[in-house]
Amino acid sequence: MASRFFSGDLMSETPPSRDYHHGDLRRALVAAGLEILERDGVEGLSLRAVARQAQVSHNAPYHHFADKAELLAAVAAAGFDALSESIAHQVAAAPAGSLLDGLRGVGRGYLQFAAARPAVFRLMFRPELTRPAEHPLLKEAEARAFGLLVSQVAGCQQSGDLPGADPLPPAAMCWSMVHGLAVLRVEQVLDETPLGDLPFEQLAAMAVEAAIRGVRGSMH
């Protein structure tokens, strides 16, 4: 990166394209996509806009991605990795006393990520834009994030803090609860109801507790 000097003129004579020619453009395009998401949201995320943001021609992306969906899948995969980080961070910060606190951390990390990066979160759950079935890297990133939840649930089951042996059904319930609130938030649906007056932090805490309670009941 030290080879780039912009000092003043954006269109300098010495091309900083050395890095690009060695395969860095792929990463640059993903980074450009994330920047556009933060600035303009999913609506502004066109292939051509990403190319402009990365300062390459509008068809340069086709050397690294088969089509728009493949590019957006890479951006969404980066989003799922960031989500996994957010979850892992909250799990690590949870008190070590009860294993349920680790599960609470999963929910907090999920909701905090959605609130902090709503545009990325929205892209992550727009399969018509990312076509996950065709993009293993995205499915794997998705599976890693989901695995954090499942392993926490399984841990709670082994310690007896949660009933049952199969972690998938209770994990699905926890995911649904927390995902539902996250979606209502990032789509700004709550703003259009009387719920808009309630602080999101409070709703988030309630959702995490309600999910735990809902899942502690018998799930035969």
Next chain:
Amino acid sequence: MASRFFSGDLMSETPPSRDYHHGDLRRALVAAGLEILERDGVEGLSLRAVARQAQVSHNAPYHHFADKAELLAAVAAAGFDALSESIAHQVAAAPAGSLLDGLRGVGRGYLQFAAARPAVFRLMFRPELTRPAEHPLLKEAEARAFGLLVSQVAGCQQSGDLPGADPLPPAAMCWSMVHGLAVLRVEQVLDETPLGDLPFEQLAAMAVEAAIRGVRGSMH
């Protein structure tokens, strides 16, 4: 001035061409939008495609809607009315014993609607396409559906089946739980996880029960 005669005209009795010229095109466009949703999903729902489906020129919709968002808002409003019907139907079919059964009916009606009409459901929660803040008819249809949930929760609180006096927080929790599962379903996210093997009907029943349990706990 040739009048139009359709052999299978669903809105019979009055001459179709006069209806169009007296404002029936609005309804025809909404119906066309719903048909396109069923056939091609949200992705196929362009203004021009709706006009084609209604057999009018591509700019005819502008006589009834300011722009694409206003048309889609009308389609989404029809969707929320259908959701309200689905909820009301399930509430009415619930056993009259416990008021909690009415609340269970709300959840069942919501999830059944999402599973039966996924494309309409997806449009309903795409505010970037419908701009609800600018379209009172949509917000009102949304409020009617949400009101069915809130009034059921309030009833349960008055009968002592649910704790608390303010129905909004528990309503938000129930909504989040059921909405989350609905979204994971209509976006086909469950298909990409091990959860795809579980039958949706079973997940739906579990979600409704988990929501009730989660909300019966103390919600200070």
Next chain:
DNA sequence: ACCTGAACACCGTTCAAGT
């Protein structure tokens, strides 16, 4: 209350011809 038809800027995608 519509119609046809043209136009504009934008999009995803595909070329052809270069460095």
Next chain:
DNA sequence: ACCTGAACACCGTTCAAGT
């Protein structure tokens, strides 16, 4: 591993001129 530049079909939106 890129570039320019053109092209295509599609889109939302706005005209102009008609019935």
